[in-house]
Amino acid sequence: MSDAKRFLYVNRKAPYGTIYALESLEVVLIGAAFEQDVSLAFLDDGVFELVKDQNTEELGVKNFSPTYKALGDYDVNKIYVEKESLEARGLTIDDLQHLTYEDEDDDWAEKDSIRVVTAAELAEIMEAQDIVLSF
Amino acid sequence: MLHIVNKSPFERNSLDSCLQHAVKGSAVLLIEDGIYGAMKGTQKSGTVEAAAKDLKFFALSADLKARGIDQDRLIDGVEVVDYNGFVDLVAEYDKSQSWL
Amino acid sequence: MGELNVGGKTVAVDEEGYLENRDEWDMDIAKAIAEAEGLEMTDNHWEVVNFLREYYDEYQIAPAVRVLTKAIGKKLGKDKGNSKYLYELFPYGPAKQACKIAGLPKPTGCV
Amino acid sequence: MKFSVLVSEGPYTHEAADTAYNFTKAALDKGHEIFRVFFYHDGVNNGTRLASPPQDDRNITARWTALAKEHDLDLVLCVAAAQRRGIADADEAKRNGKDADNIAEGFRISGLGQLIEAGIEADRLVTFGD
Numbered sequence: 001m002s003d004a005k006r007f008l009y010v011n012r013k014a015p016y017g018t019i020y021a022l023e024s025l026e027v028v029l030i031g032a033a034f035e036q037d038v039s040l041a042f043l044d045d046g047v048f049e050l051v052k053d054q055n056t057e058e059l060g061v062k063n064f065s066p067t068y069k070a071l072g073d074y075d076v077n078k079i080y081v082e083k084e085s086l087e088a089r090g091l092t093i094d095d096l097q098h099l100t101y102e103d104e105d106d107d108w109a110e111k112d113s114i115r116v117v118t119a120a121e122l123a124e125i126m127e128a129q130d131i132v133l134s135f
Numbered sequence: 136m137l138h139i140v141n142k143s144p145f146e147r148n149s150l151d152s153c154l155q156h157a158v159k160g161s162a163v164l165l166i167e168d169g170i171y172g173a174m175k176g177t178q179k180s181g182t183v184e185a186a187a188k189d190l191k192f193f194a195l196s197a198d199l200k201a202r203g204i205d206q207d208r209l210i211d212g213v214e215v216v217d218y219n220g221f222v223d224l225v226a227e228y229d230k231s232q233s234w235l
Numbered sequence: 236m237g238e239l240n241v242g243g244k245t246v247a248v249d250e251e252g253y254l255e256n257r258d259e260w261d262m263d264i265a266k267a268i269a270e271a272e273g274l275e276m277t278d279n280h281w282e283v284v285n286f287l288r289e290y291y292d293e294y295q296i297a298p299a300v301r302v303l304t305k306a307i308g309k310k311l312g313k314d315k316g317n318s319k320y321l322y323e324l325f326p327y328g329p330a331k332q333a334c335k336i337a338g339l340p341k342p343t344g345c346v
Numbered sequence: 347m348k349f350s351v352l353v354s355e356g357p358y359t360h361e362a363a364d365t366a367y368n369f370t371k372a373a374l375d376k377g378h379e380i381f382r383v384f385f386y387h388d389g390v391n392n393g394t395r396l397a398s399p400p401q402d403d404r405n406i407t408a409r410w411t412a413l414a415k416e417h418d419l420d421l422v423l424c425v426a427a428a429q430r431r432g433i434a435d436a437d438e439a440k441r442n443g444k445d446a447d448n449i450a451e452g453f454r455i456s457g458l459g460q461l462i463e464a465g466i467e468a469d470r471l472v473t474f475g476d
Contacts, residue, residue, distance in 0.1 A: 029299070066293060067294050067295050069294060070294040070302075073298065073302045073305070074299065074302055
């Protein structure tokens with residue numbers, strides 16, 4: 001992994017209003033095959049992407065929110081959600097889907113993928129990347 | 136890092152969000168509708184003026200001219216660059232992030 | 236657009252034989268698609284096809300081959316959780332062939 | 347230096363395609379290498395040869411095509427995004443049973459992996475979008 005690049009996918013848009021959330025997720029899933037160091041950040045309206053109990057039946061659009069739960073299978077397990085963005089929208093971590101992964105190095109123990117970070121922490125995480133892809 | 140903002144600060148929060156996440160020593164390049172964030176005497180000028188202590192600000196000349204915004208209407212310290220200057224900034228900073 | 240006739244029932248398939256409507260899938264249709272692919276469905280084939288259908292129901296995507304192999308290995312044992320085994324069952328690739336038989340959407344072939 | 351460019355918006359509605367073009371051209375003129383220009387989301391609409399803008403306006407697609415010819419640029423449209431939006435080359439049209447293709451000269455259709463590769467191979471990746 002030493003020559004792997006650090007890729008950060010920055011999600012700042014709400015789902016369904018535009019296609020960015022869905023097409024961002026599609027890049028992440030394809031990108032996972034390249035064995036780079038992948039992280040996802042959800043801030044601003046992007047935090048709405050992870051809200052649980054999404055139901056698109058009446059809208060007649062595919063509900064892609066269950067796909068976030070597959071990220072762990074794809075070894076994408078660094079998911080940063082910004083605290084300030086959650087608070088500004090009246091949300092807490094409990095309003096979001098519970099995303100987990102199985103840690104290969106810890107006897108496949110199930111662990112949380114989502115880490116709530118402050119804007120200042122997220123700024124440092126952004127600064128530590130090689131590639132930042134924004135959606 | 137070079138932050139690129141292309142949204143008017145009066146329409147979206149891209150500039151605010153960018154400034155909240157830009158660490159000291161980074162640069163912010165304002166392009167497209169983002170150049171309105173470089174104007175002095177607006178409701179948003181104070182934010183940019185405060186951030187300019189830690190960050191360098193640039194604005195793209197093509198977008199300023201297209202929108203009829205003269206250089207003398209810009210916040211002091213905002214540097215105007217052309218596309219060549221844009222390319223130089225991308226090369227100078229180790230990565231870029233677009234606040235779409 | 237083509238169609239597939241199975242025991243008096245007609246279902247719509249696309250140019251490459253993928254089901255247009257996932258809800259129309261049943262085991263007879265799966266067998267017919269497999270036959271068109273030159274495959275005979277054994278218990279081993281069904282294991283993979285059913286796994287794909289369950290995965291799709293839960294996550295709304297067909298897993299990448301890498302993810303499929305790992306998950307099959309975990310569920311059905313290490314001897315089945317490798318691409319050699321999966322390619323033996325589905326010579327033209329588990330992503331393409333097994334998804335088609337399982338009635339899942341055509342992979343966009345993005346990699 | 348080696349750059350990759352990501353274009354996430356279609357032409358004409360948003361300025362992103364113009365900025366991306368002007369940036370790419372400036373980078374090439376300054377002697378930098380453009381590893382790839384990848385078009386995603388509505389950005390794939392940059393690659394349709396059927397657009398006919400008025401003659402006193404710029405032709406965004408033709409401009410890309412000319413730049414590609416001059417500099418041997420790799421212009422890639424994401425296949426998944428292109429399929430959604432009705433952009434096809436001859437192979438894609440045939441594979442999906444369509445009666446025509448519309449990709450412009452100098453563009454090719456490929457997978458999202460090409461975007462990741464563009465990020466891995468280049469020194470810088472710059473995104474233009476809405």
